[in-house]
Amino acid sequence: MTTSLAPHLPAARRSPGSYALVDAVTMLRRTLLHVVRYPGLSVFTIGAPVVVLLLSVFVFGGTLGAGLPGGSAGGRGAYLAYVVPGILALTIAGTAGGTAITVAMDMTEGVTARFRTMAISRGAVLAGHVLGGTVQALLAVVLVLGVGVLVGYRPEAGPGHWVALVGVVLLVALAVSWVGVGMGMQARSVETASNLPLLLTFLPLLGSGFVPTASLPAGMRWFAEHQPFTPVTETVRGLLLGSPAAPDLLLALAWCVVLTALGLVWSLRLYERRSLR
Known part of the structure; x- marks a missing residue:
């Protein structure tokens, strides 16, 4: 499967990294084809x-x-x-559900087990789901932002702000996708795969996405100010307004690193555990 898509180089000259990269691209293409054939989740x-x-x-x-x-x-x-920035954060968080469901489908239908018997990088199998979820999140953000513009939203961002915004969206989507993969592998069935991702979906609702945190009760306000999606939302809001977002940006990036690391370690451990069965 992988050799037909690999670069035309002698096998001895290809590094393990090049094999993993080719395998990840193959798995990404498979994930995107799955999205096209089963568009219900994306819709x-x-x-x-x-x-x-x-x-x-x-x-x-x-x-x-x-x-x-x-x-x-x-x-x-x-x-x-x-x-609008809160809705964009909600959009990214919502993609975890689709990622978890597709991973659970592969796990329960034996597709992942078949991949384990093939000469495919194990990390690439998971990376394909992550990259596919990230691409879907980026497209969803663009479409939702477009609807916002149609109903009267007018961003004030300059070129630099737009570049920074794309980078932030990609990093947050990458982190959410890794967590979604772990949730999908943890699920016992496809029917229950969307349960855990609901926790991520609620976070933008319980942050500064829809109302200022200062208007919340004391206990809820503390939670809203210290959860991952509040700095993400504030960073997106600042960038779209064309204003500096440095303090919130640094905190948002830190949360991206933490969530990506947790999702990556969790997913790989579950994958290895399943491989030993």
Whole structure:
């Protein structure tokens, strides 16, 4: 499977790293083909945040916008500008569910077991799911942001801010995808694979994505200010506004490193444990 897609180099001259890279690209292509053939998960991943965006703005936006600092004159428009970064964070978090389900499908249908018997890098099998989830997250963010623009959102970001925003989205999506892979491997069935990712989906809701953390009760406010998606949301919000986001950016990057490391170690340990059975 891998040799037909490998670069045309003599086997003796190819390093283990080049094999792993080719295998990862092969697994990524397989994941993307799976998305095309079974588009239901992708439609839900994009459709749910769009519905939440429209409900938040057109149903609750007038009242919530008036309650924002300096938002009394803006109303619904002020809330649209505030909530879009939170919806984008919610969109990225939601992709973990799709990743977990596809991983669980491979585990329960014996596909992963078959890969273990083939000359394929074990890390590449997991990396294919991670890269596929990251690509889906980036596309979902673009589409949701496009809907936000259609309903009146106007980013003020400059070229540098847009470059930084893409980098942040990719890193957060990579971290979420690794955690999603671990959750999918932990699930006992495809039906239960979407349960654990719900924890990630709730985090943007319990942060600064929809209301300022200062408006929350004391205990909830402490949690909101110290969970991963609050600095992510604030970084995205600052970049879209074209303002400096250095303190929140550093904290968001730190959380990306922590989540990626945890997801990577968790996924590899589960993979190795299953391999010994």
